[in-house]
Amino acid sequence: MEWGAVSSEGKEVSTILESGSQRTLSPYVTGTSVLGLKYKDGVIMAADMGGSYGSTLRYKSVERIKPIGKHTLLGASGEISDFQEILRYLDELIIYDHMWDDGNSLGPKEVHNYLNRVMYNRRNKFDPLWNSLVVGGVKNGQKYLGMVGMIGTHYEDNHVATGFGNHLARPIMRAEWREDLTFEEAVKILEKCLLVLLYRDRSAINKFQISKITEEGVTISEPYALKTNWDFSAFQNPTKGAEGSW
Amino acid sequence: MALRGDWVYENNGGTCVAIAGSDYCVVAADTRLSVGYSIYTRDYSKICKLADKCVLASSGFQGDMKALQKNLAAKHLIYQHQHNKQMSCPAMARLLSNTLYYKRFFPYYTFNILGGLDNEGKGCVYSYDAVGSYERTGYSCQGTGGNLITPVLDNQLKSPSPLLLPSRDAVTPLSESEAVDLVKDVFASATERDIYTGDKLEIIIVNATGIRQEFLDLRKD
Numbered sequence: 234m235e236w237g238a239v240s241s242e243g244k245e246v247s248t249i250l251e252s253g254s255q256r257t258l259s260p261y262v263t264g265t266s267v268l269g270l271k272y273k274d275g276v277i278m279a280a281d282m283g284g285s286y287g288s289t290l291r292y293k294s295v296e297r298i299k300p301i302g303k304h305t306l307l308g309a310s311g312e313i314s315d316f317q318e319i320l321r322y323l324d325e326l327i328i329y330d331h332m333w334d335d336g337n338s339l340g341p342k343e344v345h346n347y348l349n350r351v352m353y354n355r356r357n358k359f360d361p362l363w364n365s366l367v368v369g370g371v372k373n374g375q376k377y378l379g380m381v382g383m384i385g386t387h388y389e390d391n392h393v394a395t396g397f398g399n400h401l402a403r404p405i406m407r408a409e410w411r412e413d414l415t416f417e418e419a420v421k422i423l424e425k426c427l428l429v430l431l432y433r434d435r436s437a438i439n440k441f442q443i444s445k446i447t448e449e450g451v452t453i454s455e456p457y458a459l460k461t462n463w464d465f466s467a468f469q470n471p472t473k474g475a476e477g478s479w
Numbered sequence: 480m481a482l483r484g485d486w487v488y489e490n491n492g493g494t495c496v497a498i499a500g501s502d503y504c505v506v507a508a509d510t511r512l513s514v515g516y517s518i519y520t521r522d523y524s525k526i527c528k529l530a531d532k533c534v535l536a537s538s539g540f541q542g543d544m545k546a547l548q549k550n551l552a553a554k555h556l557i558y559q560h561q562h563n564k565q566m567s568c569p570a571m572a573r574l575l576s577n578t579l580y581y582k583r584f585f586p587y588y589t590f591n592i593l594g595g596l597d598n599e600g601k602g603c604v605y606s607y608d609a610v611g612s613y614e615r616t617g618y619s620c621q622g623t624g625g626n627l628i629t630p631v632l633d634n635q636l637k638s639p640s641p642l643l644l645p646s647r648d649a650v651t652p653l654s655e656s657e658a659v660d661l662v663k664d665v666f667a668s669a670t671e672r673d674i675y676t677g678d679k680l681e682i683i684i685v686n687a688t689g690i691r692q693e694f695l696d697l698r699k700d
Contacts, residue, residue: 353545353546359483359484359487361486382489384486384488384489384540385545386514386540386541386542388519388541390520390522399517400517
């Protein structure tokens with residue numbers, strides 16, 4: 234909708250363009266997989282910092298994991314602008330809830346439920362938020378980890394991953410996950426998954442943030458890179474199996 | 480609504496079965512949640528307890544499934560406040576039908592079976608399509624494994640023809656434990672061939688004593 238002219242009486246005369254309102258028909262700047270997993274005293278989450286414009290790597294320092302209130306971490310893949318709008322929704326929600334000043338606060342379960350409803354409602358309006366979100370947190374000794382998709386599909390599990398992560402990282406996490414993982418062990422698993430994604434997911438980049446949330450609060454790491462190894466024999470001579478081509 | 484794209488729906492798979500006996504009802508569904516060739520989670524319950532003697536099993540699109548369950552739960556809460564009692568299974572059956580038809584032109588992509596006990600304490604099963612047409616039957620199966628399981632149930636439960644007059648009871652002659660065993664067998668079989676069915680089976684048994692829950696592990700591949 235376009236804002237119309239204001240008449241001399243100060244009364245607004247708005248005009249709606251023929252095209253009507255805009256909706257996301259395809260995403261512009263996107264982030265790739267987010268990984269999350271429960272461990273002994275909380276939840277950890279990992280994502281790279283790339284922002285892709287189609288197949289172009291447009292941004293290299295996008296923070297895709299953010300704290301929501303005191304007990305929740307939110308990780309996002311998909312349209313970055315939609316994620317930033319979601320962060321504004323959540324900011325308003327958390328502040329409004331805080332203003333009651335009743336000592337209550339929203340936990341990860343509540344935040345996840347709110348996001349489930351927002352995502353599902355927007356798809357019902359055929360105006361979706363183009364994201365897959367991972368919600369993790371700890372409140373009252375309860376660990377929580379869940380995910381929501383673009384059209385409102387949601388679930389909880391001990392480990393979750395979006396996009397390519399569901400194909401490439403979940404099998405590793407299923408094989409190696411235990412209830413009593415230490416923080417160091419959990420980081421090791423996530424880094425193994427991130428490395429696989431870096432090798433196999435075109436839009437993944439070697440600049441990550443790993444974050445954890447425990448009863449004590451949120452810690453988000455400084456960006457860092459993993460040591461890669463390109464000497465695998467399969468990488469050595471890629472055209473070996475197709476001789477006679479270029 | 481010709482402008483609607485196909486992205487608004489997703490088939491998350493799953494199979495539901497319900498069998499009614501003279502004084503019990505068995506409702507079961509697997510716990511796999513998938514899309515295409517990937518699995519979202521191996522532990523998602525598709526069964527929802529709506530009233531004391533009324534449970535709903537659904538498959539299809541998970542988002543719609545949850546929205547439908549929440550809608551019915553909210554309506555049932557209002558019903559309890561207004562009438563000071565639990566809704567009966569036949570009443571819930573009509574409510575579910577109306578709720579589905581209300582969205583006839585933007586349907587809930589869900590395939591439901593409602594099971595429980597009727598006002599006489601007899602087992603009842605109601606079977607639906609996505610837009611609300613429904614029928615009371617003695618047994619039913621819906622979801623991705625429906626085509627594999629239905630003929631087996633037809634063969635094992637031989638319900639009397641609905642054309643017979645005077646009409647005969649549709650409830651199955653099986654005992655409660657026989658029905659539970661049959662359900663376990665048909666799910667184990669469907670899991671062999673249907674990639675959307677597997678991981679775990681959740682069985683709910685409703686009888687005069689109350690509601691009981693059982694689990695059985697299924698193939699995870």
